[in-house]
Amino acid sequence: MTDDGDRPVPGKGLINGLAVTLKTLTKKTTTQQYPDVEPELPPRSRGVIALLEENCTVCMLCARECPDWCIYIDSHKEEVVVPGAARARQRNVLDKFDIDFSLCMYCGICIEVCPFDALHWTPEFEYAETDVLSLLHDKNRLGEWMRTVPPPPAHDVLGEPSKEEATAARKAAGPGAATAAKTARPASVRPEQPRPESAS
Ligand code: SF4
Ligand code: SF4
Numbered sequence: 001m002t003d004d005g006d007r008p009v010p011g012k013g014l015i016n017g018l019a020v021t022l023k024t025l026t027k028k029t030t031t032q033q034y035p036d037v038e039p040e041l042p043p044r045s046r047g048v049i050a051l052l053e054e055n056c057t058v059c060m061l062c063a064r065e066c067p068d069w070c071i072y073i074d075s076h077k078e079e080v081v082v083p084g085a086a087r088a089r090q091r092n093v094l095d096k097f098d099i100d101f102s103l104c105m106y107c108g109i110c111i112e113v114c115p116f117d118a119l120h121w122t123p124e125f126e127y128a129e130t131d132v133l134s135l136l137h138d139k140n141r142l143g144e145w146m147r148t149v150p151p152p153p154a155h156d157v158l159g160e161p162s163k164e165e166a167t168a169a170r171k172a173a174g175p176g177a178a179t180a181a182k183t184a185r186p187a188s189v190r191p192e193q194p195r196p197e198s199a200s
Contacts, residue, residue: 050145
C-alpha cells in the first residue's frame with residue numbers, strides 16, 4: 001500500500017523507466033566527441049585571460065578589485081629623459097604579473113576594470129595541469145595567450161562614433177569643420193517619429 005492508500009501497481013516503476021529510455025533514444029544526441037572533435041565555442045567564451053604587457057601601466061586596479069586576490073603584480077620605477085623637459089619623468093616597469101588560475105573564478109572583473117585594455121578573454125581552455133602549482137601563469141605565459149584573443153566585434157553602425165574617431169574625422173575635414181560638426185545632428189540620433197493621434 002502507498003501512503004495515500006492506493007495499491008501500488010506492480011511493475012509501474014519499470015514501465016516508467018523504460019518509457020524514459022525510449023524517449024531518450026528517439027531524441028537527437030548532443031554528445032560531443034571531444035577531444036577528437038574541437039567544440040565550437042562562442043567567440044567571447046571565458047577560457048583563459050591574456051595580458052597585453054605593453055598596455056599595462058601597473059595601476060594595480062585589477063589586483064585590488066579581484067575578489068579572489070589571485071593576481072600578483074610587482075614593479076619598479078625608472079626615469080625617462082624627455083628631450084626639452086625640465087626634469088626626467090618616472091614610469092612604472094612591470095616586473096611580475098601572475099594570475100593563479102587555481103583560485104580564479106572567471107568573474108571577469110579584472111578585465112572590466114582595466115582602464116588600458118591590457119587584459120583580454122580568450123576562448124582557449126586547454127591548459128589543465130596535473131600539478132596545481134602550474135596553474136600560476138606568469139606574464140610571459142599570459143602574454144602568449146594574446147595570439148588566441150579573437151578580434152573585437154564590429155562596431156554598431158547606428159552607434160555614435162568614438163571620441164577618437166570624431167576627432168580624426170574633424171581633423172581630416174579641415175578647419176571650420178569643427179563648428180559645423182558641433183551644430184550637426186549626430187548620425188545616431190533618429191528623427192522623431194510622428195505621434196499617433198489620440199482618439200478623443
Ligand atoms: S577573473 Fe575574477 S577571479 Fe579571476 S583573476 Fe580576474 S578578477 Fe580575479
Ligand atoms: S588594471 Fe590593467 S593596467 Fe592596471 S595593473 Fe591591471 S592589467 Fe595593468
